[in-house]
Amino acid sequence: MEAAARSSSVGGCEGEYFRSKLLAKQLHMVEGTVTSALGELVGAGVVERLESAATGKGRPTISYQIAPQLLALMAAQQCSHAFHSEHLQRLFSEADIPAEILGAQPKPRKERAIVTKHGKPAPPGARSRLNICNRLLLGALLANADQFGVVVGLSNLKLRQLTGLDSESLSHRLQRLRGLGLIRSYVPGATSSIFRTKKVNSTYFLNLNHPGYGLGEVGAILVHWLPQSKVRSDAFDVLWRDVLAFRSPLPPLNRPETPKTVLHFLAHERRAVFDVLRLMLYRCASELLSRHWFDLTRDGEGHYDWLRDRIEAYLQPPAGYSGVDGESDPAWREILSHFCKLVVEIAQAHRARFGMANWIGFDLVQLCILPVLQSEGDEVIALLMQPRPIEASICTILRESSRGDLMPENWGAETEVPLDYRLYCGLLTLPARRLLKR
Template sequence: MALHIQRMIKELTACGAAARFLLEAMACAVLQDPNDRTIYSAKALAKQFQLSETLVSAALAELLSVGLVCRLSQVAGRGRPTIRYLLAAGAIATLRANQCPYRLHSQHLQRLFSGAAMVTDRLGEPKEGRKERAAITRLGKPAPRGARGQLSACNRLLLGVLLAHADRFGVVQGVGNVDLRRATGLDTDSLRYRLQRLVALGLVRRWVPGLSSSVFSGGKISSTYYLNLNHPIFAVKSSTAVMVHVARDWDGKRIDHGEILRRDMQAHRSRHGETQSETPGAVIRFLAGQKIEVFELLQHMLLRHASDLLSRHWLDLDRVHPIDAGWLLANIAAALRKSLALEDGQANTELEEVVEHFGRLVFDIAREFKVRFDQVTWIGFEPGCLSILPASANAGYQVITLVLQPPPLGAPECMVLRETRHGVVEPKTWETEAEMPLKDRQFCGLASSPARRLVMG
């Protein structure tokens, strides 16, 4: 799924993010009313979307320069003529000919591009904190909308692009920085800052940065974003629920499979390969020379595959009959890059060993999740209704988190299951995630710590 303006992305090449946001908002109005021929003024648009008139005027000028809006001058007595705008006939025709209404997350997207007030605070900021923030900058100029709590046009557009590519759990995969820059018109630095801003506001739960490495197919892997579909700013009925399991008697262990891979690689490098290793030699050779971020991303990859396995085979994981995992091994192999350092035959054998090992790890993770959530005997989990949300990097498998869509019957929006003794959990529920203490939300992966410069700013 894409935004309406995606049909005109070539014409928008010279336009910035604010102009694209404005065009998407105008497109939504036109497509909702087939007879709409609304004539706009910069002042009216600024008031409707709670933006500065200067920003709106500049955005309209950009759209005018590429022929997507038309300008009308209307003389009303003496003085300067009132300048008004309307969508160009060609733009309207393009929108209606290629009309593709929002499907997933339509309520969220419609609110983003409406005139609704979208005021929110940084995570952990007391309500009085925003009121105390100056309405002007240190230089005496009016502070940007974001500094006063109002989600800016550029941030709304970026969030809209992410929502348009998110699955029903709010997970965005396979959308690289190049794609985001092309869709939003933001440059690299601005894109990174605005992504950090969405994290600081709690609209993006987790941002797992991609990277380049010979381990992955194509030499790189894109970032993954976990959106908070239940954020109060959307003001829509909760469509997902989150459930967290916290194990007891963890004895300070924080090791996950990515950490085990890295540990075994370190032992191999330090010439202690004779010590017992949980990782086969083929995997160690495949990962030789990789930096620590690769192992963190491999852990994330394993969790995403485990999420697919749980979603497809929740009811089958504890049964005697084996599960046909051909699709899983194929997906793992597709994500990895074939080694070229060995002869073809040997390289294929090595890669098969690597894929099979990762497949076993995925099954281990999926079974661990199922065993622990099966302690909740009063809630039934259905195949296809769940997705793993990675917890804090410091939590290991002590904390495991699921996003449920639709929520199972009887499940609250937010539930934490704390293991009191082996096989027995004590639930604690909240009507909304926002009621949960911020440190607990961050530990469970429901929110991330904001970038330092956003905390200090």
């Protein structure tokens, strides 16, 4: 359906037709499979089947068109694919998208690899091209991604409904998209009573700059890399350390920096919950950086009413924290204030380190903190910027020396950056071992 709606042979207008043979060629699929899928769409009422009168002894010509009532409905609704329409157009067009596993050893290509054992054309996946099921899954993620390619709130159940995949196939295909570099990384969801929604779905970070799309680079990426002598625990690492010490039956070695109300609030939570919580605070810190880049350092802890509202929308107060006379409990206010303080500290740390690149104009860009999952502490931090400032390269790695000097490495494309750099800086995820063996 996506391919038909976006195909140049359709044009999105009533009265324009397409045929299964052309659609099969564009999608690199067997025509019978496409015809069967179109039959399902006809049965669902979203596509109409048109049969022209036969001329001579030949069979009648079968054409299809998107149902006029569906076109009218789509025209009346706001397009939900505005952010990544070009990516979706490429994904569901006749363009081949390379599908080489990152870091895998290239295999010698055999002539027989382009056909099946029955002598028919092999599916695209057998020729190191992204196949239709993986395109469909990636399309569902793109259609639900924000401008930075971050997918939030999309459950596995919803993904299965959108793609028709079962749980096992969905898991394998998500791993493959990470192995191909089309998904930079992801943070698994978690269930906890501290969240208002109780269950928080996984978050995916898509790579909009993947060369397979054949499009220009989207935005810019900044990475700041500290020398080992300067690496410290960041604000969230301190929170995790204090919670672990609070759980221990032994007296803590150091005085905790986290209030006891917060320690009680998080005392029984698993590490997976903390990873989700960190991501929530990163989103708040990204908004804080985008809105207050220049005055952030002068505000100290700052007074941002909207920030408290954002955090309270994420977190659920424990039972008995309702307070009296409509006022929230003092303990709950202290918990919210501490998380606001953590967000400001995270934003200030990113502002101080990336602000060293004073030749880049940050005043007209939106910023998104990209979590770096491979490194410990604050050694490496990464930031996505849109649109790309004219002073910035597509990808810039800011290496800081032990003396505090900044040594920028400018790259014209992400693919120019060595693979081990990209993996360590959080721009990609190391593929599953089973994929590397293939």
